[in-house]
Amino acid sequence: MPAKPKATAKAANPEPKATPPDAPPVTVGERSKQRYYQTNPVERRFEEVGFPGLTPAEKKTYTHARLILPVANRQVSLSNKTDREYWKQVTKEGLPCRRLKNNYNWGTDKHGRDISTYRIDELKKRSLSQAKLTALNVLHQQFLLKREAARSKGAKLPQEDIDQEKQRRQEMAVLKRELYGEIPGPLANDPEWDDVIPIPQEESQDALARIAYPDDYAEAVSYLRAVMASEEYSPRCLRLTERVIAMNPGHYTVWLYRFKIVSALKLSITDEIQWLNDVALDHLKNYQIWHHRQLLLDHHYANTLSSDAEAAKQFAKSETDFISKILSKDTKNYHVWSYRQYLITKLDYWSPFELATTQSMIEDDLRNNSAWSHRFFIVFSDPSISTKGSASTEHDPKVPDAIIDREIAYAQEKIKLAPQNQSSWLYLRGVLAKGGRGLDTVGEFASQFFSNLGAEDEEVTSSHALDLMSEVYHKQGDIEKAKLCLKELSEKWDPVREGYWKYRLSELK
Amino acid sequence: MAASVEQQQQQQAGPAAPGAQQGASIPSLFMFPPMIRDALETDSSNVQDDTVDEVLPFLTGKEHSQLNAHGIPRLDKERHVRFVKKQLGVLPSMYVGADPSRPWIFYWCLNALSLLGEDLEPYRARLIETVRPIQNKTGGFGGGFGQSSHLATTYAIVLSLALVGGDEAFEVVDRRSMWKWLCQLKQEDGGFQMAVGGEEDVRGAYCASVVISLLNLPLDLSSDSPAYAAGHTSLLSGLGEWVRLCQTYEGGVSANHGVEAHGAYAFCALGCLSIIDSPHRSIRRYMDVPRLISWLSSRQYAPEGGFSGRTNKLVDGCYSHWVGGCWPLIEASLSGPEGPTAGPAGRPLEDTDVDDSLFSRNGLIRYILCCCQDMSKRGGMRDKPSKYSDAYHTCYVLSGLSSAQNKWRLVASRADETLLGDDLWEVLPHTKGEQIFDEDDRIGTIHPVYAIPQHRVDAIRSYFSSKEGF
Structure with missing residues (x-):
């Protein structure tokens, strides 16, 4: 037999007097509801039975309670005497003059959950966190004032204060994330960046191909825009570029900016190259790295290498070593080969060693056309035996016959090993054209x-x-x-x- | 008529019948590895063999459920349109790498949609609002808000604006600062850097020529240009000579002087040369044309049918455009201006139905339709079956399909050499030889130099042609 529905039982009971005491509320919403009924007498009865269903006493209380508000809110003005009488009556009847509204809006949390569905203890915890955050924020504001005061005197805050502030911001970040889902990025948390007002990207919702940037990236590039706009070239900016590059190595702007910083701060080129090596190994297909390297080479050449032949030779050697390392992982990497050619031209590094390493790459894979192209370059662009500006497909009378003979023989030897390999045939044709031979x-x-x-x-x-x-x-x-x-x-x-x-x-x- | 095509498909290559592929007529050229193979194995030959193994099941129909009489699946336009539209929506955070090249996505997607016959009107206002903050006060467009101006992204945005068309779109571009910026990029040796302090390569030569000619910018060089000190007085002076030195001993074109020949750079070189003068003059003047044609032709492989980008490298759908798009320019350089197509009563231009194309159009079409379509829910076009589709490949595979399906002719050379890119071109469906694709799958056309539809080129050029100075 099904249980009798509760509502029916209640409706059948005309006796309104003894309202059962409310069970203690579980959720915040329930508590609000209870308080609403407590401050709005007869309201629950009214909802259940309607005005005609109320007892005469209830009707009176209900009506009188409703009349209070216009007066309490000064919507109706009464003379002093009437006013006194009025409130006397209110007190006598024990009518509430302040009433909670129904359906109080507690808002939602970071997950979009309605806070009214929180358990009481959950809300307590949340309120505590909010209080903590407020307290930390007070200390944070004090820090800012203190630092401003110190700065105006040309002084700096003790490191201890800064460390405490860093710690504080971390705590605040945790609280903000917990409470509001806000993720203040690591830069906003770092007092070092306080003087920079980041420039965020603001786009309309229907911008084309809008990227949902990860928060850290969005923050970092916002600061990047700001420091680039103010043309700041400083160590912290160098670190910022490293941060952006780690997240997006294809960001050409940050590379161009980084080079400006390196040159403005006169940083050690070899240190920068060292750092770059690791980045290059992590991102084999990236080519901004190789253009950056080319800029570093130009800079290094202008400042040092052009007047120090030995240093230039050393540098060329270490560079070609590293290039070989990369090429062993990615044998046809266009940008690496391209840099290698730039390096050789710039540093006049037309060495037998270069020919030998290229040769060994050809021998590893006779079909590696990049290696063949490089060989053609180092043989026929060497200024000591070639004419500057001679097109690749035209005869260059300056090239000695012996070199033409040597290269023909080399190509033919490789063709015999794999006759259908087009790389070696194209090379042979190229050599013949250079030599002006039919x-x-x-x-x-x-x-x-x-x-x-x-x-x-x-x-x-x-x-x-x-x-x-x-x-x-x-x-x-x-x-x-x-x-x-x-x-x-x-x-x-x-x-x-x-x-x-x-x-x-x-x-x- | 559509029904009869379907019936034909059912009869000849029904999805269920095993061995249905045999019913389709697929030339053996595209079904078996090449006749001549060296015994010597190297890394390059191994990956090449793997690629042939990978594509053969697609070429022979085993991977497809519906084939026409030639063993070719339909172009699934709807699926690809859906894919492209998605790329123009909100992209998840893994796309952060595309942040510096986002304007390319606008061009790739809008151009692909246009080739697929979609209306671009709904994108005009959105594009304009999206690109406005990307323009820098110092001239040109970067990859995004606050990024340095770059010729590649500037090229992509100018083409995108031309694609959607309309005065409001054209007016987005600040021509004066664009001109100033281009003067900064022009180098002593005649070439262009991609960005101030950026790399100098043949992309720069092409992108700059496109931007200058579409926007009708003045050619005078500002006195603070790095090239001015070297004696240059025009944005284009010495550019042809600079491009000439990009041709390599192989006959192809490299990024800059002395590097390896590469298909994408060949297109840039020919595009640039076809802007600075008519192709029959400038390509012949600056290129060793026989070697170039030989190299371009070598890019097409069998059984794949598609193009590779470099000697002994693998086919990739994107070279359908980079290499495939070179052919109309090469043909124009060989034939010169051919005059208008004769009407029905006029001189018959085609005295034979034999396909006299320099490359195998059907080979390329076969590779594209069989191997480059992602037929999964994802859609879009790809490099090869083992790769994911993306906006880049979708644009350039479709561009290549278009150049294989249609035939461009240089009708008349520019009247005045100073009128950059003012040659008259005409396009007709290519109908010679056997047609292996269904007529419904013939897609739109793009101008052989500017890579957007011809009427879009005409519209932006005529808008700016009235402007002298700024």
């Missing part, structure tokens, strides 16, 4: 990579050889053979480039 000078060499062209048993071990030979035959006047090479490439050996081979065919005359 492709026909390697015709015999290239011919070994195919046989029986056009026949049933045609064999080709290098499409690049066929490509080259079509040009050789053409030059030799054997148009038919040149066409045959291109036709076989187009139809059989490299058909994805059919359009190109056909274009080449159309160019043959």
Whole structure:
């Protein structure tokens, strides 16, 4: 048998007099409700039975209680005498002249939870935290005043005070987070940054591709904007850049700013390079690092290395060592190779050592085209044997024949190991162009990579050889053979480039 | 008609039938590893082999449930549009790395939406409000509020503003300070730095040329420019010569002098040259064209069909644009101005239906539609199947698809050499040879130099062409 609903039982009971005492409230909301009823007599009965359901005494109390408010709130003005009489009557009837409103709004906490659903002890705890925060804030304000006073006298606060303040801000941060979910960043907590007013990014809600920045990052870049705007170059700014870089190494602005700080403070370039090495190892694909390094190199060169050949050599050595370390992890890193070339040009480091390390990288992976490109650079851009400003695809008469011969032999040796490797063929062509030698000078060499062209048993071990030979035959006047090479490439050996081979065919005359 | 296409799909490549792929006609070129392979294994050949293994199931249809008669899945526009729109919304905190390059996201997404036929009108006001605080008083736009101006982000924002169009968008740009800033970036050797104190590379040459020509900025160099002291008097003087020295022994183009040839820099070089003069003059003047074409052509691999960015590196969907986008400029440099397309009664321009393209359009289309689409709930386009889609790849894969599906022609060269980028171009659907994609999947077009739709280029240019000085 189902239990009788409580409400029905209550409604059936017309006897209103003995209201059962309230059970002690569990939540803050319940307590508010109870207090509301305590300060609003008959209100609960009114809600239950309505005005007609009240006893005459209740009706009187209810009505009189309602009449108090306009007078208490001075909405109705009474003469002095009437006023006295009025309050006498109120006191006699024991009517409440202050009444709590219903549905008091306690607000919500950081999780969006309504505080009225807090248990009483929870609210107590929260209030205690609020009181603590207020007390800490008083001390914090005192600190600020004290520091201001000290500053105006040109003095500094004792370290002890600053340490206490740091401690205090940490405590405040914990309380703020606990109470309001506010996360005052580490910079706002650091008295060192108090004089900087951060410049936050304010964007409308519907800005395009709006990034939900992590709080720490948003705070750090807000301070960054402020110190950049005021053109401050100081140790704390250097630390700030490090902080931002750790969170976002692709932030080019912070790198450019960091370089300005390093040069303004005349910091040790080798220390900066040392620091940079660790960052580079952590972020292999980042390239701001390498431009920063290039700026450091320029700076170091202008101030020191240009007048100290030995130091320059040392620096080049340590740099190439580090570059090699990075390249061993990422063998085709474009920006690292690019920096390496810049370094060599800047420091005139056209050493046999450089050629040897590149060679060993080629030998590790014959298809590492970056290493081949670097070899071409160190051989043909060396100012002692080349013409400045000579384009890469044009003949440079200044390059000695012996070097051309050596490089041809090197390329050919590597082609034999892997005839379909385009890197070594492109290198061979590049060397021939630099040397002003025709492709026909390697015709015999290239011919070994195919046989029986056009026949049933045609064999080709290098499409690049066929490509080259079509040009050789053409030059030799054997148009038919040149066409045959291109036709076989187009139809059989490299058909994805059919359009190109056909274009080449159309160019043959 | 749509129904008949579907029926055809059902018959020829129904999702359930095992071995349905055999019904589709896929050239063996795209089904098997290349004919010539060296025995010697190195790191590069190993990752290349892995890549071929990775893409073959996508190329042969095993990874797809719906294929057309050519073994190609549809372009899932809806899915990709959804992905792109999401990128323009609120991005989670892991995107903090994109903070310095956020303007790129505007361009990538808006351009992708435009290629997919979406209306950009709803983004105009939002874009304008978003980019305003990114402009610096000293000229140019940075990556975000309070960041130093950078040519890449400035390029991206100018193109984005051109994409949404309208006077209010164009007026966001402060042309005077932009000009001053560009003068600061111009270097003694003729090239451009990307930012004051930043790196000098061929991106700078391209981005600066685009910005100068779209905004119709004066070319005179301010006397406080680093280049002025070296004898330069114009923003563009010595630029062609500077770009020329970026061509490498391989025939391709490097970031700056002496580095390795790279597909993205090839596009920047050709784009820059096609702005400073008409391509048949400037590309021929500053580039070794036969070597360049040979190198560009070598970027296309089989069986993948896509382009790689460097010799012996892997295919990546983004080079569909960086390398694929070079072809119209190369073709224009070879043919020169071709005059207007003849009407029905006029001289037939196409005397044959044979595809005379310099690259395999169908190979590229195959790679893009089979390998670069993320068909999961995520959507978007990607580098290759093992990579996640992103806004960058979505933009450039679609741009590459567009250049493979459509044919640009240089109609008339600029009347006056000083009218930067004033050549007349025309685009038509490419119809020669076999069409392997469904006609519904033909996407919009972008100008071969400016990489936004032609009418958007015309609108911003005509807005600023009336301005002399500032």
